[in-house]
Amino acid sequence: MTQGWSKREIQASLRRALRLRLRQRERVARALARLRRLLPLPHPVAVVWASTDASLYGSCERLGRGRRRRFRITLDPGQCETIAEAVDTLLHEYAHAMSWHDVPSQGDHGDAWGLAYALCYRKFWRVR
């Protein structure tokens, strides 16, 4: 006698997990397009999905200089389990790109980031 899930149950579970991942990536891509429209930045912002070293939900990196300045937001698929967590992390990281675009990094979550995050949150969720 075997215990646990049947092969069919395991396959169905894997299909559900894959569908969630695909939906999550679609929703994040749409959310990024919406942020770019609502709060445009003078430099490109790209999102990649990859595991982060420090078990973070995500991170934001400022790359290049001058006209070649750009930002890379990394979202960790192992940490962002739901669509809501992924979108929330995107807002958090986009706020870093907003607060770092023309000044050197001034601490991770200082006043400039807090103001940028408030703007991201309110505009994205249409809070009045």
Ligand SMILES: [Zn+2]
């Ligand atoms: Zn942060």
